[in-house]
Amino acid sequence: MPVQWLPATRSLFPIVVLVTVVLPLLGGCGGQGDDVVRFDVAGTVSHGGQPVPAGYVQFMPDSTQGNSGPSGGAPIEGGKFDTSLSGQGVVGGAYVVRVSGYDGIAKPENELPFGMPLFPEYSTKVVFPKSTHKIDFNVPK
Amino acid sequence: MGPRGVNPQTNVAYPFTVVGAHGGFSTTGFFRQNEQARLADVLDGLTNTFAIGEISWEDRRGNRTRYRTWSRGHNQNDWSASAKNVSQQINADYTTQFNNMSFGSNHPGGCHFVMGDASVQFVSQSINFGLLLSQASISGGEVVQNQP
Numbered sequence: 001m002p003v004q005w006l007p008a009t010r011s012l013f014p015i016v017v018l019v020t021v022v023l024p025l026l027g028g029c030g031g032q033g034d035d036v037v038r039f040d041v042a043g044t045v046s047h048g049g050q051p052v053p054a055g056y057v058q059f060m061p062d063s064t065q066g067n068s069g070p071s072g073g074a075p076i077e078g079g080k081f082d083t084s085l086s087g088q089g090v091v092g093g094a095y096v097v098r099v100s101g102y103d104g105i106a107k108p109e110n111e112l113p114f115g116m117p118l119f120p121e122y123s124t125k126v127v128f129p130k131s132t133h134k135i136d137f138n139v140p141k
Numbered sequence: 142m143g144p145r146g147v148n149p150q151t152n153v154a155y156p157f158t159v160v161g162a163h164g165g166f167s168t169t170g171f172f173r174q175n176e177q178a179r180l181a182d183v184l185d186g187l188t189n190t191f192a193i194g195e196i197s198w199e200d201r202r203g204n205r206t207r208y209r210t211w212s213r214g215h216n217q218n219d220w221s222a223s224a225k226n227v228s229q230q231i232n233a234d235y236t237t238q239f240n241n242m243s244f245g246s247n248h249p250g251g252c253h254f255v256m257g258d259a260s261v262q263f264v265s266q267s268i269n270f271g272l273l274l275s276q277a278s279i280s281g282g283e284v285v286q287n288q289p
Contacts, residue, residue: 063152071230073230073235075235075237111239
């Protein structure tokens with residue numbers, strides 16, 4: 001009679017592997033934990049036409065336009081930003097953008113690692129597509 | 142420890158003092174500059190309101206996050222080491238303005254917050270940003286439904 005059970009046991013083998021080997025790997029520590037589909041945004045940031053040496057571009061879903069989701073953003077390095085490096089892109093739709101820019105000349109005595117601000121925080125609005133996107137920001141002087 | 146941004150319930154910006162070169166100060170958080178809040182002031186509910194957040198990561202892409210430890214306290218009208226603004230997504234690569242330093246951990250996926258009732262929550266880095274701000278305000282009147 002054990003012979004008759006053999007095919008059934010074999011057919012269970014993938015399930016046994018799934019439960020004992022694969023599922024434990026899916027849980028626990030590790031993974032990005034990001035269950036939101038994000039689209040990367042990259043581009044340049046300039047101030048009066050000059051590249052902004054350091055700073056940050058933040059993308060906040062515009063709740064006044066009914067958009068919601070996580071905030072995205074990336075540091076500005078040498079006039080460029082790229083959310084594929086920071087891992088925090090956008091979900092698409094209406095966003096409020098906050099841009100801060102620094103001269104990039106570190107002032108350790110004042111604990112300003114990126115130097116002095118070039119302009120008061122600049123804000124603008126953008127509607128992003130649901131796809132990767134290139135966009136340039138020019139902060140007026 | 143208060144929010145910097147727009148209240149998603151009322152679409153009005155949260156009260157904020159813009160001052161200094163380090164990012165300014167929220168005036169509607171659990172701990173804040175030169176003011177004290179009583180537990181009874183936490184109208185959004187102690188369970189739904191951040192009291193203390195985790196910044197346990199040392200650096201982001203070589204830029205330090207903890208050159209002022211929380212025990213250094215506070216510099217009048219300038220920087221705060223102990224009461225920061227909730228201004229960035231959790232685990233964002235943000236190190237520019239000190240008062241707005243993103244909360245985060247070395248664990249991918251999120252970080253921990255102590256709530257007003259002394260419970261501890263692990264908050265996902267993919268949390269809805271409006272909900273993150275809502276939980277940082279003590280009396281914004283937002284309807285908070287915690288994400289699983």
